[in-house]
Amino acid sequence: MADQTRPGAVLFESDTDPEIAYSRLWINLLRIQRSTMARIARELRDQGIGDPIWHEILIQIDRAGDSGIVMADLERRLYCPQYALSRHVARLEDLGLIRSAATLGPGRSKRVMMTAAGRDKNAAMWPVYARIIREEFATRLSTEEAYHIVRYLIRLYP
Numbered sequence: 001m002a003d004q005t006r007p008g009a010v011l012f013e014s015d016t017d018p019e020i021a022y023s024r025l026w027i028n029l030l031r032i033q034r035s036t037m038a039r040i041a042r043e044l045r046d047q048g049i050g051d052p053i054w055h056e057i058l059i060q061i062d063r064a065g066d067s068g069i070v071m072a073d074l075e076r077r078l079y080c081p082q083y084a085l086s087r088h089v090a091r092l093e094d095l096g097l098i099r100s101a102a103t104l105g106p107g108r109s110k111r112v113m114m115t116a117a118g119r120d121k122n123a124a125m126w127p128v129y130a131r132i133i134r135e136e137f138a139t140r141l142s143t144e145e146a147y148h149i150v151r152y153l154i155r156l157y158p
Contacts, residue, residue, distance in 0.1 A: 036136050043128045050091060057088055058122040061098055061114045068113030070103060097121050
């Protein structure tokens with residue numbers, strides 16, 4: 001796709017400090033996330049989903065298979081603080097979408113596993129995500145451009 005900068009967009013050649021590029025990147029990533037996630041959250045709430053992160057949590061639990069995943073590993077995969085993840089996991093368990101079991105060893109660790117209801121609910125969430133993501137990005141980026149950006153973003157993971 002040709003450069004389709006929005007009217008009034010600043011093209012950054014006049015930036016005198018090259019370090020500003022990193023701030024611009026961060027600010028724009030946050031803005032895109034906020035605008036897109038707001039749409040996703042509204043539509044998921046209409047389906048009784050309390051928070052869009054539930055989809056990410058359920059995906060990771062499902063990928064772990066029947067044996068489930070230890071909470072500490074789930075926390076690392078999602079880059080989500082323990083206190084927030086524990087709250088979401090408790091809510092998902094209350095809804096019957098996952099189940100948990102204490103793990104052996106030191107500490108109060110637990111393993112979480114997907115239920116059939118969790119798989120069904122997660123399958124119902126994905127079409128909402130997919131449609132909104134397509135609507136937000138497919139008209140502005142080619143598939144090739146999207147993959148190009150993804151390759152760069154993956155490099156930013158810690």
